[in-house]
Amino acid sequence: MSAPELTSLLWADILFKKVFPRLTMTDLFNLRAASRKCREMVEAYFVEMPVLSLSPYAHKFPRHHFAVLARCCSNLREVKLAGCDFLTTSLLSELFSRNHKITTLILDKTTNLESSCLQHVIIDCKNLKVLRLSECVWVTVGCLDALTLHHQSLEEVDLSYCTAVSSHHSLNFFLSKLPKLRSLRLGGLLCLDSTLSMVLTFCRELEMLDLSHGQSSSERVKELIEGLPKLKYVDLRSHTFLDSKYTKEGLKILGWKRNKIIVLTNLTYEHQWTIRIALPF
Template structure:
């Protein structure tokens, strides 16, 4: 009896199991641009691309200011549901209206948020990050002039597990606000306060008292700090590996010299006889 062949039609890429193969083994290696190209091929391709976006854990768009990106971002806001790392630094087009839906859909998992130089959003966008992102560990808000004392006060109430924090060039935050804030951050390892006018010796003392795990600190352009604050900080943070103090006129080699060799200091020695200075410091002690 002859064998009858049953014809089921031609197999395509989309017949491969999506959950076990296509999404974790193939689309996971495609860029966002690749997924959007795939999305435009057919209705089935659109469903696959959007299913892949839903499983994405990272979104990197920093510096991407290409034409009509706002339209693509609305698709991302709707589809992405499992983001853990969100990088949107220098996205000049970003607004509260665009960002809030994405944050609300991913607030349970987000652990790293980079909004450096996002100048067209407001403190309103921080609300879901501050209150509902319980897994938040990294927050970068450099050059966000909209960051206010009230927003930092809210961070103080809701976020105590940050390991990296950047508020460089944020001039609207007060000294007292920072002093209270750093009392809760005992897990902090990386801190950038560059060109933040309200950073004083008292702020550094609080950082030293409570942020004992600190490894790297950027104080470039903090004109109000002096040897007193830097000494208090470095004495209290045994894990400190780097100290950036360029353009800090009140910080002198008197406090920096004993630290050289123990940790990286961004400011070179200029016009000092280091051995002689260390000897004088030893005699003064």
């Protein structure tokens, strides 16, 4: 099909719903370059596009292409940019300034950013449910305080290896404001007794807890296993206990008795599928 024949089809009812969602981002930008009409059509699709996922192109997506997306996209619900090294604070801020309906934001392993890039998300995206910032060393205590003030309906949070907020009282306050939280990842962080106590007291809907490669009190972990009624999965891989009251194997047995999965080592393929079935998110 030629470009004129393609652009003659109904854009909204056929192309935008049936065809373009099946194309890769590379395909879309190649089509955009075919003609002036194709450019108009693809950019019109970007305006309506609900999901932006660039993680597959993390190290090879042209920055000027992202600038086009930042300028055009205004209806995004899910933004998945894990590992995208090409991102800058200014480009990301421009994207977020036009998209106030974001419910899922994944920025894991983005390195060249500043916490100010989240300003529009924090203030304007009132329906944010999923926030993943694993290994984002640019996340600051001030950023966490702002999230605490504006977002108390989060259901999934990943702050693994966000070292600036490790063992800080702001983390405790943040967790105390998340009664709907279902999944919490704090891998690589020092979790004080007060932090885990906040989880036990306020995060009663929690189903998944990741403490891998971190440090905490074994007694507090035991209290979580016993005290959170919906908790199904606890990741303790390479976790260090700061006391010797309980062993990892002992906690694993305790979890087994309570129908909870306690992970101590790397998972086999079969175990991964078991957990995937138990935890649909």
